[in-house]
Amino acid sequence: MEASTESEAPAVPADAPTEKRGFSRRRLLGAGAAGLAGLGAAAAGGYVVADARSGAKNEVGDAAGSVPFHGTHQAGITTPAQDRLHFVSFDITTENRADLVDLMREWTKAAERMTAGDPAGDLGGLVEAPPADTGEALGLPPSQLTLTIGFGPSMFDKRFGLTSRRPPALVDLPSFPGDDLEEARSGGDIAIQACAHDPQVAVHAVRNLARIGFGAVAVRWSQLGFGRTSSTSRDQATPRNLFGFKDGTANLKAEDAKLLQEQLWADGADGAPWMANGSYLVARRMRMHIETWDRTSLDEQQVIFGRFKGSGAPTTSPDQSTAEFDEFEFDTVTGASEPVIAENAHTRLAHPDFNNGARLLRRGYNFVDGSDGLGRLDAGLFFLAYQRDPRKQFIPIQQNLARSDAMNEYVKHVGSAIYAVPPGVTKGGYWGDTLLR
Ligand SMILES: C=CC1=C(C)c2cc3[nH]c(cc4nc(cc5[nH]c(cc1n2)c(C)c5CCC(=O)O)C(CCC(=O)O)=C4C)c(C)c3C=C
Numbered sequence: 532m533e534a535s536t537e538s539e540a541p542a543v544p545a546d547a548p549t550e551k552r553g554f555s556r557r558r559l560l561g562a563g564a565a566g567l568a569g570l571g572a573a574a575a576g577g578y579v580v581a582d583a584r585s586g587a588k589n590e591v592g593d594a595a596g597s598v599p600f601h602g603t604h605q606a607g608i609t610t611p612a613q614d615r616l617h618f619v620s621f622d623i624t625t626e627n628r629a630d631l632v633d634l635m636r637e638w639t640k641a642a643e644r645m646t647a648g649d650p651a652g653d654l655g656g657l658v659e660a661p662p663a664d665t666g667e668a669l670g671l672p673p674s675q676l677t678l679t680i681g682f683g684p685s686m687f688d689k690r691f692g693l694t695s696r697r698p699p700a701l702v703d704l705p706s707f708p709g710d711d712l713e714e715a716r717s718g719g720d721i722a723i724q725a726c727a728h729d730p731q732v733a734v735h736a737v738r739n740l741a742r743i744g745f746g747a748v749a750v751r752w753s754q755l756g757f758g759r760t761s762s763t764s765r766d767q768a769t770p771r772n773l774f775g776f777k778d779g780t781a782n783l784k785a786e787d788a789k790l791l792q793e794q795l796w797a798d799g800a801d802g803a804p805w806m807a808n809g810s811y812l813v814a815r816r817m818r819m820h821i822e823t824w825d826r827t828s829l830d831e832q833q834v835i836f837g838r839f840k841g842s843g844a845p846t847t848s849p850d851q852s853t854a855e856f857d858e859f860e861f862d863t864v865t866g867a868s869e870p871v872i873a874e875n876a877h878t879r880l881a882h883p884d885f886n887n888g889a890r891l892l893r894r895g896y897n898f899v900d901g902s903d904g905l906g907r908l909d910a911g912l913f914f915l916a917y918q919r920d921p922r923k924q925f926i927p928i929q930q931n932l933a934r935s936d937a938m939n940e941y942v943k944h945v946g947s948a949i950y951a952v953p954p955g956v957t958k959g960g961y962w963g964d965t966l967l968r
């Protein structure tokens with residue numbers, strides 16, 4: 532289904548006032564009762580997009596190509612977000628540290644091969660043994676596969692002698708108001724995020740890593756995702772989440788070198804020298820009440836996000852069709868002296884101005900895992916956010932949101948995990964070697 536196209540008149544009149552007082556929310560928000568009366572969107576309000584197909588540009592460069600595995604940082608963080616995700620969380624089943632190191636070496640070799648488009652192992656083995664690759668990605672291109680590993684707080688318990696190496700920033704997440712977390716979708720000792728433009732390539736990678744890990748790790752939970760919900764590079768169009776809004780407009784982007792240093796990459800002086808050039812990942816499975824949302828007026832939807840549904844522009848911008856990257860004018864008020872960006876709007880509560888300057892690199896994906904037996908889609912956003920210190924970033928932002936976000940009526944947090952994501956691997960090294968060697 533396509534939204535109305537650019538040739539239609541903007542829902543907000545060109546002469547809409549931009550002064551800080553006397554701003555009419557009705558005019559800003561576009562859709563009135565007439566918009567629901569079945570009239571054409573242009574004449575009646577509704578929402579318009581500058582280019583109905585702008586979200587189609589989902590990849591940067593060669594979608595079939597490969598992303599280098601080695602580097603200062605792991606790939607899959609600032610890498611332009613690919614279209615598909617298979618995220619897996621493992622419990623470690625061995626108690627032997629040497630087994631863990633062997634696993635990391637084996638996994639690294641397989642990851643180097645698979646991200647280059649090769650099978651996980653040499654196919655010329657014995658016919659009496661299971662093959663060294665499961666086969667379903669043979670003939671498929673690398674599809675920009677990235678594999679990113681993270682270590683959960685539970686890996687730093689007594690089993691492997693790592694207690695004193697637990698980074699101070701790798702805290703257990705507190706419980707937030709409204710959390711409805713399922714054990715079977717939360718936590719884990721080790722996570723691997725597989726992103727690719729081809730879902731078969733991502734699933735193949737996780738399947739083979741799980742196969743190689745048999746006897747040392749067991750899958751605790753996993754999540755498939757489609758339709759990235761964030762752009763991580765300015766070369767990417769901003770995609771949409773399942774509420775139909777552009778998501779990722781104000782994200783940290785690969786090009787923001789100074790901000791990435793301040794807000795994304797851990798520093799050796801942060802309390803865990805082995806984490807220098809690594810990052811911290813928070814994963815939250817957020818169920819979205821799609822059916823309720825779909826019965827909510829366009830006005831209400833836009834008030835919740837403080838952004839126009841069509842263009843993603845702040846509702847304080849006079850021109851809703853082109854101003855996606857405008858800054859918010861949080862002081863702007865309506866004729867009734869109400870803030871145009873409501874006090875409980877998601878974007879106000881999550882904005883760095885109200886969070887001590889904290890930012891996140893969001894890298895989430897949409898999911899639809901069928902329906903729930905009650906006629907509702909089991910759908911939502913698998914929220915992934917990388918940051919330098921969750922104590923200063925995800926936790927305070929989520930505390931703000933959990934307390935007051937108008938969006939809370941439409942979402943439920945059902946899964947949660949946090950991981951320390953070690954630095955990138957140098958040639959000849961292995962995943963986690965700065966911690967385990
Ligand atoms: C704790 C952090 C956040 C959670 C959890 C979260 C969930 C969530 N968000 C959307 C949709 C949108 N979020 C947008 C912006 C935005 N969200 C967060 C943080 C969390 N979101 C931040 C830090 C920001 C940026 C704020 C800013 O600086 O302006 C937007 C607007 C577009 C954008 O900038 O990306 C949308 C839309 C959903 C649907 C969701 C859970 C289901």
Ligand SMILES: [Fe+2]
Nearest residue numbers: 778877878881
């Ligand atoms: Fe958000």
